[in-house]
Amino acid sequence: MDDITNRKIISKKIEKGEPIKLSFHYVNEKVLMILNSILAKILSKQDQIFLLNSVITILREIIINALKANAKRIFFLKNNIDINSETQYRKGMKQFKEDVVGEFESIEKDLRRSDFYVHITFNVDSDTIHIAVTNNSPILPVELERINFRIQKAIAYNDFSEAYAEIEDDSEGAGLGIVLTILLMKSMGIEPENYKITPEGKITRSSLTIPSLLKPTEITTKVKKKIMDEIDGIPTFPENIVQLQRLCNDPESSIDQIVKRLKIDPALSSDVIKLSNSAGIAPYKRIEDIKTAVVTIGMKNLNAILVASNARRILNERYSSFELIWEHCNRVAFYTRNIALSFRKTAIIENVYMAGLLHDLGKIILLATDKKLVRTIADIVNNRKITTTTLEEISVGISHSTIGALISNKWNFPDYLIEAIKHHHAPLNSSGKYREIVQIIYLANILAGIEDRKYSYYYIEESILERFNLFDIDKFKAFHEKLKLKYENTKLV
Structure with missing residues (x-):
């Protein structure tokens, strides 16, 4: 025994x-x-x-x-x-x-x-x-x-x-x-x-x-086809975003060029300012205009915010708004950035931040694919702002992580981002190349889940706790409390 x-x-x-x-x-x-x-x-x-x-x-x-x-x-x-x-x-x-x-x-x-x-x-x-x-x-x-x-x-x-x-x-x-x-x-x-x-x-x-297959094959095949059809119908990124991403990646680009192109789309500029404040990149400083945002956050962070902002806008225009899911993603992204900083993983800060912003993409698709199913479950939980997909995932037998990976491929996301979205609940299944990114997303997501009483310290993979020197429960709680306080203070600015 x-x-x-x-x-x-x-x-x-x-x-x-x-x-x-x-x-x-x-x-x-x-x-x-x-x-x-x-x-x-x-x-x-x-x-x-x-x-x-x-x-x-x-x-x-x-x-x-x-x-x-x-x-x-x-x-x-x-x-x-x-x-x-x-x-x-x-x-x-x-x-x-x-x-x-x-x-x-x-x-x-x-x-x-x-x-x-x-x-x-x-x-x-x-x-x-x-x-x-x-x-x-x-x-x-x-x-x-x-x-x-x-x-x-x-x-x-x-x-x-x-x-x-x-x-x-x-x-x-x-x-x-x-x-x-x-x-x-x-x-x-x-x-x-x-x-x-x-x-x-x-x-x-x-x-x-x-069993690994919960539903009969004919049922899961129909559901997957419906989800794939839904994903196929989702628009790709517009040319304006593609051009902005190119400018962000071009070392010859000037800040004025990027700001000028951002101002063409006021809604996008507003999203960039909003996400810049939520990222905690400039603690205790409120960013009010687009030029200050670009100067403060830098090109790599701007690129991450552009991807996240456009993904959210496409989904919110196509479906109803899921504010509580996006709020959870903002918190997770903030935690990932600060975990990376705390453990001196500066080379992957932008990557983990973007992954944090987008890790729950699959939840939106899952909740929006069958509106009748969503309404039924909303009645069950008596809460129209659904934040959990547990009942939906049980009903179709497919995880939101898998669905998120499908849409990530559709949008040609980089491999590290697809990997993080696919394995943010199962870090041990991740390949060696992106394991560190996935581990940080996993830890940040589970910290947010503990706050929502979905998870417990004891649910966390021991190898992840050891990797971040958080195996001692008191040390873990102190670290979590520090992140929570920092996030709440950032929201107040």
Whole structure:
């Protein structure tokens, strides 16, 4: 068994694709957080990070069920109740529910001192994720019958409340965990037969399989075609932007030439000034006019801002505006620039800044491709300014990172930018040439995600934390707080 507290060894195993085997008698929030972090890293590597919250919920339910089964055996033994007697079983379950279910901490000491355990194995085989949870309390026929009944009922329904009304079972609690598991699997496009509970002598095994292809090929092909058609219909950069980029890259160009061409497009000039202020290039100084902006930020930064500004304008003109996504990108871009400065990566500052501004391009396309889908999900979350694409990604089985890479190719973005957009959730999948850029984008994005309570420090790849000397959690928090404060102060200028 692997040491559950040794995050470095566990991360190395994930990186190498080796199985991870853990064992415990009881779980607290710290153990659950470690399990969450393992899932986050495995799913990121598989480009399925959008499944994280659903899979976390399922895994917790499976673990709690295994622990509850162990606790039940301990409770019956402690109270001299014969678990194999139908009469005594019913009586014992009534008492177990009153004394333990809902007050699970009351049996923690007994579980920790007992010989009952829970083993969990994570394994990735041919792009398929296998999770197995075993506990050494053999399942009874009556328990297995009840579980299979719940599974079959859950398969028949898509509505949680309807399923709940049909299968509520007071003998051992409502049994909603299994219902929730099946319904979540169906929403992710995972067939219910990928979840199994099987007796193996004195062992009970619960297994969950997550295939790399979530939806039938014919469905994903249609969705990809629709997205590709959408991308094909997006205009390329106008000639004015192309000319400005050439001027930025020409050492013979003068600032006056560039400013003159920028002034032809007042909206573009306004965007350049706005992004120049948000970049934090000139802290505590408010840039008010286009010439000051060009002089202050320099040609390389101007080129990055031109690309980002035009990409945003094309998407916002074609679709509705997604201010909160762009605000997130501004924050990430600011963080990338400051991370690069903090670690003396001055040669790639402009590259990481541009990647930060554009890393979530795919979210806009994904949210805009099927307006009916967006409206439906907006109703679900009761928030018309959608910032998350988790439900959309689950519904189509394609990540926004992949979609972002497609549009990046369409616009002939440089290779480093395509790589950063494609792998900003999975830095270990990046090639060596652009790995440093991708790592900075990944760290900046996850810092912003922590602020939105999407991620945790424990979800971060240990190799990235070590690379930036942030493995110590207090040091990490101090660094994050410094970036946050600097960004907020920049916004106030």
